[in-house]
Amino acid sequence: MEQPRPLLRFCSRQDGTQYWEVDPHAVAGELDAYLGRFSFDRKQCPNATDALYRSLAAGNFIPSGQTPLERGWEHFSAVQTEGGHWPGDYGGPMFLLPGLVIAAYVTRSPFSPAEQHLIKRYMLNHQQDDGGWGLHIEGPSTMFGTVMQYVSLRLLGERADAPHMTRAREWILAHGGATATPSWGKFYLAVLGAYEWEGCNSLFPEMWLLPHSLPVHPWRYWCHARMVYLPMAYCFGNRVRGEITPLITEIQSEIYPLPYRDINWTAARDHCAATDLYHHPSLILKILNIFLNLYEKWPVPAWRRRALDFILQYVNAEDDHTQYIDIGPVNQVINSLCVWHAYGSESQPFKKHRERWKEYLWIGEDGMKMQGYNGSQLWDTAFAFQALMESPVAEKFTATAAKALGYIDRTQVREEVRDHKKFYRHDSVGGWPFSTAPHGWPITDCTAEGLKSMLTAIAHGMADKHTLEPRLRASCDLLLSFQNKDGGWASYELTRAPEWLELLNPSEVFGNIMIDYTYTECSSAALQALMHFNKTYPDYRSAAITGAVERGIRFILGKQQSDGGWYGSWAVCFTYGTWFACEALSAYLRWGGTAQRDACLASLRKAADFLLSRRLSDGGWGESYKSCVYKKYVPAARSQAVNTAWAALSLMRIYTHVPEPQIADAVHTAVAFLEGEQQANGDFRQEHINGVFNHNCMITYINYRNIFPLWALGRYAAMRETLAK
Ligand code: LAN
Numbered sequence: 001m002e003q004p005r006p007l008l009r010f011c012s013r014q015d016g017t018q019y020w021e022v023d024p025h026a027v028a029g030e031l032d033a034y035l036g037r038f039s040f041d042r043k044q045c046p047n048a049t050d051a052l053y054r055s056l057a058a059g060n061f062i063p064s065g066q067t068p069l070e071r072g073w074e075h076f077s078a079v080q081t082e083g084g085h086w087p088g089d090y091g092g093p094m095f096l097l098p099g100l101v102i103a104a105y106v107t108r109s110p111f112s113p114a115e116q117h118l119i120k121r122y123m124l125n126h127q128q129d130d131g132g133w134g135l136h137i138e139g140p141s142t143m144f145g146t147v148m149q150y151v152s153l154r155l156l157g158e159r160a161d162a163p164h165m166t167r168a169r170e171w172i173l174a175h176g177g178a179t180a181t182p183s184w185g186k187f188y189l190a191v192l193g194a195y196e197w198e199g200c201n202s203l204f205p206e207m208w209l210l211p212h213s214l215p216v217h218p219w220r221y222w223c224h225a226r227m228v229y230l231p232m233a234y235c236f237g238n239r240v241r242g243e244i245t246p247l248i249t250e251i252q253s254e255i256y257p258l259p260y261r262d263i264n265w266t267a268a269r270d271h272c273a274a275t276d277l278y279h280h281p282s283l284i285l286k287i288l289n290i291f292l293n294l295y296e297k298w299p300v301p302a303w304r305r306r307a308l309d310f311i312l313q314y315v316n317a318e319d320d321h322t323q324y325i326d327i328g329p330v331n332q333v334i335n336s337l338c339v340w341h342a343y344g345s346e347s348q349p350f351k352k353h354r355e356r357w358k359e360y361l362w363i364g365e366d367g368m369k370m371q372g373y374n375g376s377q378l379w380d381t382a383f384a385f386q387a388l389m390e391s392p393v394a395e396k397f398t399a400t401a402a403k404a405l406g407y408i409d410r411t412q413v414r415e416e417v418r419d420h421k422k423f424y425r426h427d428s429v430g431g432w433p434f435s436t437a438p439h440g441w442p443i444t445d446c447t448a449e450g451l452k453s454m455l456t457a458i459a460h461g462m463a464d465k466h467t468l469e470p471r472l473r474a475s476c477d478l479l480l481s482f483q484n485k486d487g488g489w490a491s492y493e494l495t496r497a498p499e500w501l502e503l504l505n506p507s508e509v510f511g512n513i514m515i516d517y518t519y520t521e522c523s524s525a526a527l528q529a530l531m532h533f534n535k536t537y538p539d540y541r542s543a544a545i546t547g548a549v550e551r552g553i554r555f556i557l558g559k560q561q562s563d564g565g566w567y568g569s570w571a572v573c574f575t576y577g578t579w580f581a582c583e584a585l586s587a588y589l590r591w592g593g594t595a596q597r598d599a600c601l602a603s604l605r606k607a608a609d610f611l612l613s614r615r616l617s618d619g620g621w622g623e624s625y626k627s628c629v630y631k632k633y634v635p636a637a638r639s640q641a642v643n644t645a646w647a648a649l650s651l652m653r654i655y656t657h658v659p660e661p662q663i664a665d666a667v668h669t670a671v672a673f674l675e676g677e678q679q680a681n682g683d684f685r686q687e688h689i690n691g692v693f694n695h696n697c698m699i700t701y702i703n704y705r706n707i708f709p710l711w712a713l714g715r716y717a718a719m720r721e722t723l724a725k
Contacts, residue, residue: 391714430474
């Protein structure tokens with residue numbers, strides 16, 4: 001008998017490419033009934049549990065292991081792909097999907113009705129009681145979130161007079177109307193034709209023609225800012241705009257308190273709702289904008305042409321380097337708009353772009369969302385592999401470990417990108433990306449975690465030291481080349497401009513976006529990898545590594561705050577930063593570092609004080625995402641498994657060097673808390689959102705709920721005798 005066609009099918013390839021296929025004939029009621037089997041209630045927890053993927057992959061799996069650790073690895077192995085990586089929801093931000101919905105409308109490349117239904121389901125599931133939407137799923141309502149979802153829902157066919165749409169519109173109008181949308185929202189609305197380009201501050205395409213030596217030349221920006229402002233400048237310079245259909249005219253009349261033609265666009269440029277204003281644009285930027293906006297009245301045609309030609313060439317290069325995946329979800333969509341504008345909807349570049357859209361989409365029980373990347377494949381897999389290998393149950397999960405290692409092995413970057421110097425790319429060979437090999441942008445800490453994983457495999461006899469040597473030397477070289485003058489490591493590249501460049505940050509909603517800063521996490525990962533490499537291959541660049549390690553450790557020590565904790569920039573928050581710092585300091589002591597031995601010991605001692613002082617009465621740790629936003633520790637209402645795991649992992653490291661009984665006690669109770677969080681099928685409860693970028697926007701790391709508790713339980717099992725003393 002023929003099997004019924006599944007409504008939703010998950011597909012993944014050996015290279016980590018993953019996406020969902022939606023039966024285009026599925027009707028709304030069927031889809032809702034199907035997803036309705038999994039409960040979702042944003043009031044309980046806005047962070048969906050990934051129940052759909054987990055249930056398709058593992059079904060009603062019942063683990064048989066004796067211990068929580070084994071049962072945990074049984075569950076997690078069941079949701080691993082054949083290619084070795086762990087798929088998962090990487091959603092969270094609420095401004096990404098609307099960008100794609102707008103691009104699909106402007107380029108007339110509609111989603112199927114079934115996909116449209118799933119998108120609406122997601123947006124409606126995340127509408128807040130006040131009618132608005134946040135910057136991300138857990139945040140309070142913002143103009144950016146609300147205007148973007150409102151407009152998207154209209155484009156997807158929602159009627160303006162539907163009750164939820166009325167509430168959303170009331171929120172928008174009560175907070176000043178859509179002219180108060182922050183600049184990135186203004187950009188999308190302008191492309192759609194629901195806002196005038198005149199109401200946008202200049203994106204000054206000619207900045208690409210400035211001398212490279214100037215600190216403000218965009219080659220020096222953080223690569224994400226660079227790669228987003230690049231295609232934005234193309235759209236601005238060409239005043240790219242979709243057709244003004246009757247629907248757009250309706251939208252124009254719905255989201256502003258004044259009739260559209262009466263809006264003062266010049267005054268609207270700097271208008272931003274108080275709910276959205278995280279980063280206040282500086283006075284210098286405001287003055288600069290006056291001049292740049294003036295220049296827009298009489299741009300020099302030859303300069304404009306040269307700048308836009310170069311920008312389009314750069315857009316093409318980025319598409320080519322990443323096989324049209326692009327560095328992230330924002331430039332993927334805006335580059336799509338650029339090539340559509342430049343070459344047309346039937347062109348190869350545009351079709352190739354469209355083909356990649358689905359890799360940014362994910363379906364959870366809350367609906368179809370857009371992810372912050374084309375997945376977190378390598379990152380999760382490298383952590384999971386190291387967690388498993390550190391635990392005494394590794395030999396029971398050899399297939400899991402071998403598959404994971406295969407994925408990590410295949411994902412290392414082997415070739416340099418074309419014309420990489422011309423397009424301001426750092427070297428790539430030897431590096432590891434965050435997601436997949438076709439994406440290919442290497443990242444400092446992903447390279448480090450990839451390298452650590454390969455070295456771990458060598459130590460366990462799973463890989464051959466001599467065969468791997470040339471490839472791992474290349475990673476070591478790359479990591480050394482990424483170290484900054486301050487001793488730390490940034491995310492993708494060297495820090496290329498001074499910090500004052502942040503004064504030119506035009507985005508009201510993101511902090512620290514302009515340059516690639518040095519981070520505790522990236523530095524720690526690089527240091528751990530270099531020390532591990534040095535132990536495995538002591539003859540290769542030993543002096544250079546020693547020098548780099550000493551400078552790096554000094555950097556980490558310098559980042560410790562007076563209460564003993566470290567701020568974490570890429571996950572929530574101090575427990576995360578502190579975990580990375582403790583790993584690096586402990587690795588230094590175990591590596592045999594002597595020059596800063598006492599300082600490291602004192603710092604670890606202080607880190608223990610910090611962690612112990614933040615422990616909650618249930619024996620766990622819980623941190624709110626607000627820690628990231630306010631840069632000071634904000635406890636969550638209850639302990640969270642992931643924060644507890646980071647704290648426990650840190651304390652076990654500290655205990656190795658500072659064996660105090662109160663530390664061992666805290667570890668015992670943390671582990672008891674983690675075990676209590678485990679469910680009958682070996683999975684852990686999904687709790688609050690774990691990831692963050694640019695201080696203010698949160699992002700889901702679904703696999704963290706398994707990886708880190710299991711890592712802590714594994715380390716605990718391996719150290720039990722030491723801790724019991
Ligand atoms: C990521 C994801 C991975 C993350 C780690 C590797 C975990 C981190 O240690 C270094 C920074 C990095 C690479 C990172 C940077 C910012 C990203 C790319 C993201 C959080 C994923 C999405 C985000 C990107 C900037 C989202 C688009 C928004 C813009 C403001 C451009």
